[in-house]
Amino acid sequence: MAEMTSTSYQRTMSTRGFYRKHKLVIMPFVFIAPAFAMFAIFVIYPIIQSVALSFTEWQGIGPKRWVGLDNYRELWGDRVFWTSLVNNIYWLVLFLLAPVFGLFVALFLNQTVFGIRLVKSLFFFPFVVSQIVVGLVFAWFYDPAFGLLATILEPLGISFPPILADENLATFGIIVAGLWPQTAYCMILYLTGLNSVNPEMIEAARLDGAKGWRLLVKIVLPQLRAATFIALVVTVIGALRSFDLVAIMTEGGPYNSSNVLAYYMYDNAIFRYRMGYASAIATVLFAIMNVYIIWFLLRLWANEKGAR
Amino acid sequence: MADVVLRDVRKSFGSADVIKGVDLEARHGEFVVFVGPSGCGKSTLLRMICGLEKITSGQLLISDENMSEVEASDRGTAMVFQSYALYPHMTVRDNMSFGLRMAKTPQTVVEERVRRAAEILQITHLLDRKPKDMSGGQRQRVAIGRAIVREPKVFLFDEPLSNLDAELRVQMRVELSKLHNEIGATMIYVTHDQVEAMTMADKIVVLRDGLVEQIGSPLDLYTSPDNRFVAGFIGSPQMNFLKGQIVEVAQGAARVSVPDAPDHLLGIPLRADVSVAAGQQVTVGIRPEHFLGTPGGPGLEVSIDVVENLGGIAYAYGRTVASQDVILKAESETPPQSGMSVTASIKDEYCHLFDGNGQTLSMPAGALRTREAAA
Numbered sequence: 001m002a003e004m005t006s007t008s009y010q011r012t013m014s015t016r017g018f019y020r021k022h023k024l025v026i027m028p029f030v031f032i033a034p035a036f037a038m039f040a041i042f043v044i045y046p047i048i049q050s051v052a053l054s055f056t057e058w059q060g061i062g063p064k065r066w067v068g069l070d071n072y073r074e075l076w077g078d079r080v081f082w083t084s085l086v087n088n089i090y091w092l093v094l095f096l097l098a099p100v101f102g103l104f105v106a107l108f109l110n111q112t113v114f115g116i117r118l119v120k121s122l123f124f125f126p127f128v129v130s131q132i133v134v135g136l137v138f139a140w141f142y143d144p145a146f147g148l149l150a151t152i153l154e155p156l157g158i159s160f161p162p163i164l165a166d167e168n169l170a171t172f173g174i175i176v177a178g179l180w181p182q183t184a185y186c187m188i189l190y191l192t193g194l195n196s197v198n199p200e201m202i203e204a205a206r207l208d209g210a211k212g213w214r215l216l217v218k219i220v221l222p223q224l225r226a227a228t229f230i231a232l233v234v235t236v237i238g239a240l241r242s243f244d245l246v247a248i249m250t251e252g253g254p255y256n257s258s259n260v261l262a263y264y265m266y267d268n269a270i271f272r273y274r275m276g277y278a279s280a281i282a283t284v285l286f287a288i289m290n291v292y293i294i295w296f297l298l299r300l301w302a303n304e305k306g307a308r
Numbered sequence: 309m310a311d312v313v314l315r316d317v318r319k320s321f322g323s324a325d326v327i328k329g330v331d332l333e334a335r336h337g338e339f340v341v342f343v344g345p346s347g348c349g350k351s352t353l354l355r356m357i358c359g360l361e362k363i364t365s366g367q368l369l370i371s372d373e374n375m376s377e378v379e380a381s382d383r384g385t386a387m388v389f390q391s392y393a394l395y396p397h398m399t400v401r402d403n404m405s406f407g408l409r410m411a412k413t414p415q416t417v418v419e420e421r422v423r424r425a426a427e428i429l430q431i432t433h434l435l436d437r438k439p440k441d442m443s444g445g446q447r448q449r450v451a452i453g454r455a456i457v458r459e460p461k462v463f464l465f466d467e468p469l470s471n472l473d474a475e476l477r478v479q480m481r482v483e484l485s486k487l488h489n490e491i492g493a494t495m496i497y498v499t500h501d502q503v504e505a506m507t508m509a510d511k512i513v514v515l516r517d518g519l520v521e522q523i524g525s526p527l528d529l530y531t532s533p534d535n536r537f538v539a540g541f542i543g544s545p546q547m548n549f550l551k552g553q554i555v556e557v558a559q560g561a562a563r564v565s566v567p568d569a570p571d572h573l574l575g576i577p578l579r580a581d582v583s584v585a586a587g588q589q590v591t592v593g594i595r596p597e598h599f600l601g602t603p604g605g606p607g608l609e610v611s612i613d614v615v616e617n618l619g620g621i622a623y624a625y626g627r628t629v630a631s632q633d634v635i636l637k638a639e640s641e642t643p644p645q646s647g648m649s650v651t652a653s654i655k656d657e658y659c660h661l662f663d664g665n666g667q668t669l670s671m672p673a674g675a676l677r678t679r680e681a682a683a
């Protein structure tokens with residue numbers, strides 16, 4: 001009896017000793033564990049499930065049938081898939097205008113003039129409203145019969161096609177709508193960045209003879225590197241996952257000419273009950289995004305190491 | 309030849325008048341210090357000279373050229389900021405050479421100037437570092453180096469030492485004075501620290517509320533301040549001020565009674581052109597060092613509250629019989645103790661006299677002496 005207590009006592013002592021010795025190693029894992037569990041359940045597991053699903057044929061209910069790479073073979077020959085992919089590339093490239101516009105708007109707003117607060121809040125506005133509203137507003141704006149664009153241009157004798165109904169213009173019409181809130185987003189990032197620039201440093205640069213463009217490129221922009229990095233990341237991700245505007249404004253039409261991968265995936269899953277095929281599209285989109293995510297992580301990694 | 313001339317310079321921000329008419333000259337090679345309480349417009353004045361702020365009215369000449377239409381970068385001035393304002397993404401070398409590169413100076417000239425400036429400031433070993441990897445003192449040197457390489461006619465410093473710790477401040481103060489002797493350029497230096505002003509300046513400009521209170525050499529300001537503000541601002545610890553009343557005026561001197569020293573009538577020599585009358589209320593100013601340590605005798609009776617013994621000298625803080633706070637300077641071999649009551653006898657001819665508006669009436673002995681020495 002006495003022996004037993006003493007051994008169990010010793011055991012607790014030794015586990016405590018172990019914990020104490022390795023506290024600095026163990027505690028970080030303990031703190032990370034809850035977040036990691038959530039991440040695993042709601043992010044990693046669905047990714048794996050979705051990739052697995054892309055090798056099957058499944059209608060959402062009923063049995064799944066293993067089809068190997070068939071879905072991917074079909075994608076390779078699917079004209080709509082390629083259109084969507086190309087449109088995604090248009091989105092990606094043209095969306096990069098958002099950080100540029102955002103920077104200039106931020107530079108413009110970053111002055112102390114009477115009434116600038118009102119102007120600023122006007123520029124913030126598209127960032128606050130939902131994408132759905134943005135889509136609706138732009139759809140009305142483009143309306144060939146009653147839209148603002150038509151009302152402005154027609155008296156000037158400029159005629160233009162119905163943008164969202166034109167298979168060559170629809171995608172660009174949506175991208176312009178998307179650029180509006182995205183520019184506001186980037187502007188906010190840049191305004192925050194500009195706020196932390198030492199005004200005396202700008203003055204020093206002025207005394208050093210740097211003006212206008214050279215002042216911007218050589219002195220101001222390097223201070224905004226962090227803001228630029230984040231603006232690029234959110235813009236690229238935003239362009240690749242563009243979905244709501246397409247759904248609201250054209251539903252991918254006309255004739256799938258304005259489709260994008262995210263919407264095409266949704267279309268296949270929800271309207272055609274082709275879960276396996278939709279998963280294959282999702283997997284391709286995921287792979288493309290991973291290129292950026294890996295770049296992003298590598299940059300973060302390098303920064304962390306540099307900071308140390 | 310004057311390097312910098314200001315004529316009735318004014319500056320308003322909207323409806324707020326910040327500089328209300330300043331006239332001053334800095335001669336070539338002079339070390340001019342602007343001093344004054346925080347918010348009096350020192351920085352604004354400096355920023356108008358270098359062109360960061362527009363002049364609302366008045367004239368600014370640098371080397372006899374009117375600067376109203378000249379760009380900040382073309383004025384031949386270089387500024388050192390309080391926050392150093394280094395470019396954080398550039399190495400020290402690039403920080404220092406940026407201005408020259410902007411001006412398209414030939415590469416060899418740039419390198420040579422950076423090398424020389426770095427040698428003067430002893431920062432050659434730091435040339436490839438970034439500002440974030442340096443201490444405050446080192447950054448300060450780089451900021452000064454950035455000014456030196458441009459070889460300006462006029463150096464402008466805006467409280468350059470106020471971010472440094474006390475020890476470093478003293479060291480940099482001496483080095484800046486050395487630098488001035490070495491380079492020989494005109495320097496205008498802003499500070500709110502009167503010790504910096506006294507130790508470094510050839511000429512001090514005391515500012516208050518956007519107006520010049522007095523311009524003169526450090527000793528001038530110390531021995532014959534033009535008004536009560538300057539008298540109080542220059543000198544540490546502060547001059548003591550006692551209320552008094554003129555009893556009679558005779559032979560260029562006033563006899564003044566002071567309630568704090570009831571048994572003593574002060575005889576204070578007056579300036580030539582002042583009008584005073586018996587019965588006038590005045591303020592008597594006495595610097596802590598101008599009390600005599602003689603025990604007894606007519607003078608100020610002071611009960612001592614606190615004694616600061618600095619080794620060599622001691623300052624005694626106390627109150628007079630009329631409950632006026634005063635500071636006395638004493639030799640620390642025999643310093644008064646707190647709780648003691650001492651009689652501080654007054655050297656009449658070292659007293660200052662101010663009228664109700666704070667204008668100086670007196671001609672203190674110290675001023676007479678420096679005037680004679682100058683003549």
Ligand SMILES: Nc1ncnc2c1ncn2[C@@H]1O[C@H](COP(=O)(O)OP(=O)(O)O)[C@@H](O)[C@H]1O
Nearest residue numbers: 321324326344345346347348349350351352353
């Ligand atoms: N850009 C500005 N706009 C409005 N007021 C200013 C501006 N710059 C300075 N001031 C005002 O001018 C006065 C003098 O400022 P400053 O020259 O910085 O004082 P100092 O450098 O002597 O402490 C202060 O009252 C300050 O509030």
Ligand SMILES: [Mg+2]
Nearest residue numbers: 350351352467
């Ligand atoms: Mg200032």
